[in-house]
Amino acid sequence: MSTAPAATGPSRFTPSPLDPLPHQLLAALAQHRMATTSQLHLLLRPDATRQSISRPLNQLRARGLLDHTVLPRSNRTRAWYLTPEGARLTRDWPALRGRPPYPITSANAASLKTPHTLTTLRAHLAFAADARRRGDEHGPLDWTPEVAHPLSDSERLIADAVLHYTLNESRQRRKLRAFIEIDRTTMSSERLAAKLIDYARLWSYHPQAAGRRRTGPGAETGPLWQRWYPLYPRILFILTGASPQRLAHRIEDLQDMTAQHPHVAALAREVPLGAATLEDLEAHSPSAPVWTPLAGSPEPRPWHTLTP
Template sequence: MLPPDLALLRPSVRIEQTRRRLARLRGEGLVERIALPHAGRLRVRFPTPYGAQLASEWPELRRRRPRGTVSDPTAARLKVGHTLAVTETTLLFLEDARRHGELCRPLDWIPEIHHPIGGREAVIPDALMYYQRGPADGERGSMLRAFVEVDRAPWAPNVSPRSCLRTSASSATCPRSRGAACQPSRSRRSSWRTGAGHYPLFPRLLFVLDGTGPAGVENRIDALRATARALARSFLHEIPVLAASLADLLQHGPSAPVWHPVHDRDQRVHWTQSRHP
């Protein structure tokens, strides 16, 4: 789903040119649009079933189609708030990387990858992000991977971010194959393999909270912290689990020290730190 502020997608391209291209795609039946509620004439675009099928055949997007692709106006209206929050988070990381001479491109943000871990369980974050540290040209820095979960509404005790945290911790500390018993891993961040692929290190977890004020954000971080207390201590020591409000990301940028470790709400850190102190 494309946001109203199209200039952030390709800053070097004039907005009128982008709009003409989108109008052409709509004329060819590849994308459709809906008006945002209570937002005047602002519109968002989303791929039609034909557009999604065509895009999935591109070499860059093969085997990457999200499980919950929006393909009709009714579904788009139901999911527009959350989808735009995810898209806005994406653009913030892309713009931040560009500003700091680091590498995070649109195809480095992969939405809703299904990571089966056995026992009918799966890790399905809103996005898997690849982020290359160091200068975008010349010598490369370290490659960071993160599961990003965006939440913009109050949630019940066993769903959304808390559920994602528990499932991720279970899969990281107890890797297992289908039908096998859970056995502790000797090296919890050495590698992680699921049906969706292999990761040299288990990705860090980033929770982006939206749709509420500062007090609501603090309450959600407290809820994450309560969940974290039941997890293996080694998981929180080896794998950064951080939460920040979307408002802070918009004001300061994702690379600023605006992220709260779930084990210490009073501390603020950079999301790129290697582990919890």
């Protein structure tokens, strides 16, 4: 990884209101942690030339707000990320409120995060392209990676991403949310399926005040997830990194967990659960019938038609 020139300081950088692309690039990298030039092109300016993205990226790097690492065996593909100066600049932006920027400070740190981060963004790009084609609402910041939710005083569930998506169908708008789990086949199938247990725990988790149950008008009577979501998000597993047969077996293990674990089975009676391969999403789109339900009829269907 090459070293960026000395920063001029975040106070010196003000994106032009006539050309918001530099602002959008910084916000996208603050949100997604890391992205290649091609991914930023598809995310922010899919109808423009690649040069329209690479030029402002290099300008932001010259100001010390971004840096990049070159991916191995990739024909010198660059993966971009915020420097500490870029993270300080974006920390208080309204669109990123509650989403602390994540600067990457070394080539080693970048290499550790790169495979999973870029794969997660590939999944987001499939949904973003589908939304543009369908006329739905799903923007660059409507996909939030690495969202933590407490399961107890000492445990957390970290979703690989939370998807926000608005369907525009028959003059009606329907807001959908989903927890996204990205499986690159780097863990055992049993560990992958066990994530369903954590999502079931979050679904039923009611925090209690220390020492006694809270009562009165200020007491929380519902599960903790209702602090953030009006409905519990559907759960979507996106698999890649192995042969179609092996991925199919992992989906079967997710179905077995759903059928055999009583807490997960209870969750599945209330919340849509589905799984698909990343390659199918990219080849056919998320709104194609490529999602295997984890409960009920196994007939593949679009993600937004999955039902409990």
